[in-house]
Amino acid sequence: MADLDVFRQQTRAWLEENCPQSMRTPQRADNDACWGGRKFTFASEDQKLWLERMAARGWTAPDWPTEYGGGGLSQQEHKVLREEMARINARPPLSSFGVWMIGPAILKVGSEELKRQHLPPIVRGEIRWCQGYSEPGAGSDLAGLQTRAEDHGDHFIVNGQKIWTSYADKADWMFCLVRTNPDAKKQLGISLVLFDMTTPGVSTRPIKLISGSSPFCETFLDNVRVEKSQVVGEINAGWTIAKYLLTHEREMIGGMGRTAAGQKTLPQIAVDAVGLEDGKLADGMLRGELATWDLDAAAFALTAERVLDEAKAGQGVGAASAMLKYYGTELNKRRQELMVALHGSDGLLWEGEASREGAIARNWLRSKGNSIEGGTTEVQLNVIARNILGLQ
């Protein structure tokens, strides 16, 4: 039997034995996701157990090297693990900006000291991370950021303000872009630094959105001391790493609005809400708009699939992430508009018993941010025009 088949059998048996039954159901509520960290309260004993068991094997970060607590799996083994988890509908044991974002960056360019310090607690879900990128004066023009890090020999003193920091109030550490050389060209004076959120001078304030409460925060940095050993990669070379991390963020946001397995599709929701007449949606204009969206959504899902397949085959366009981000977010905004329209006045319910927490209206309003966060639609179109089409 091939090694991979053996691995599959063993993985299947282990998962059968170790994945608690309650962790084999879809995540519904927000607190069904396990974010870990010092301040995290587990929703259930099973959730805690599942994290601990997976983390002990390094399977919260399956492809990281075992010396840093990872699973040390090959690409194919990782794929088998994903398939076997999907087979029993196992929930992800951990949702983590550490695993998704800063961990891979530290692995790629971080010092040995940083790897040993930060990677194992990420794998174990002990430290929760947040991302300090945007500033009030640096949104689309992120490289224009002004948060200053002054050189004090073995450490920096950081002053400035970050905005749109997701979960800053719940996170334990921040990875943060700061200006270490104010005299260089703007992209060349930026460093990526790490600090504990309990460091004196760090404070956060949540941001309320048009859709209501949100994970976003403002973060204020007032004479915050950051050791030089906590710089990821070279000093003043932070922009390259930041761009690498942004690609990942774009892909995540671009993937929003896709129908997950087991969920009702938008046409099914429409049929339930509006009804059929002679086999067709009872509202002809709505049916037409819905079909237009459905065609685009189906072709977009195929495109995301094709981009992956091409990447595996070593073909494909490098800037595909800009296209996926642009189209995916615009598509989700259209989806949410249709959701409100097809539910009529029920789509605008906000509070109270019958409102289901106003989910339809709040999701609709929240989706407006999809084409702003992680690089606006306009920035993505610039990237496509300049980098792929050579229009400049």
Next chain:
Amino acid sequence: MAALVLNEEQQMLKDAAKRFLSESAPVSQLRALRDNRDETGFSRELWQSMVEMGFVGTLIPEALGGAQFGYVGMGQVSEQAGRNLSASPLISTAIGGVAALLLAGSSEQQQALLPQVAEGSLLLALAIDEAPRHAPNRVATRLQVADGGYLLNGRKTFVVDGHVADKLIVSARSEGAEADQAGISLLLVDRNAPGVNVERIIMADSRNAAIVSFDNVKVASGDLLGEAGNAWAALELTLDVVNAQLAGELLGLSLEVFERTVAYLQERKQFGVTLSTFQALQHRCAHLFSELELVKSAVLKAQMALDAGDAEAAQWVSLAKAKACEVAELATNEAVQMHGGMGMTDEFDIGLFMKRARSVQTLFGDYRYHANRFAALRGY
């Protein structure tokens, strides 16, 4: 699920089609045929070369003289035909005619006719629609039983290459009401048979079609494709095969006008700078680029689904044709606008792409037809 990428053989076929059609059947050839008011509407010499290249037999089984490269394979030829506006009976004969024989014909009929198609000695044409807007179930043409055979009466329109085809593949009603799917038959009719009247019509895209009328045309029972009155499923699948290729042609055509437009923006100067520096134009191009990426995926998926005999192939085909129509319309309209006054001149090729796009969009169902079909197939 198969990966959405071409395999090595398909990539080679694409490269071969690209080289051959850009050299032997470029846009200038279509322009010359138009300007010379050519009676045939395509070059028979070109068709013979396409036979030799194996393109004509792409869908035909090896045992019957073809290359048996499948729908994805043929899709590569269609895409390049779109890029070059290559005028040939590819759609009518090598795709539509062959598909109808493969899907509805008996093995005797296939053995008699497909080798002739593969060697280039037989041209076919599909005579399906009766009204200007595509509606394959609306069949008023009647097939009546008479003297051990049949009599055919009726009129068909937008019969592509109908004026040169040796044989027509005709849908006719054996029973039922005019819009019923049940009761439809498919049959072979010689273009020169007594009672067949063919009127050539010249379309905006300078390609050929015909209005064909049948006046008490005698049809032998051996010329029926499949059972009388029971051809709907085969007809629908034949149209799916053709539409997946028309979507491929639209993709190639759209990519070509798009690339020409981007190149023009990089070259044309106004206000002392190239047009490519204007963000208003950059963003429209970037949007079009994204739409074209969606069309590429949808077209490949449809052709793969047909090759795999996927139960949902009809859905994928309508997705591909609808998206390809929508984006071809956008791409050709943007191309004319961004070429400015030059885009309006006959001297520039851009207008030829626009005319061909609308013709292919209209043939066998436009965006609205396929969006409607897609929705119906998905239960709404």
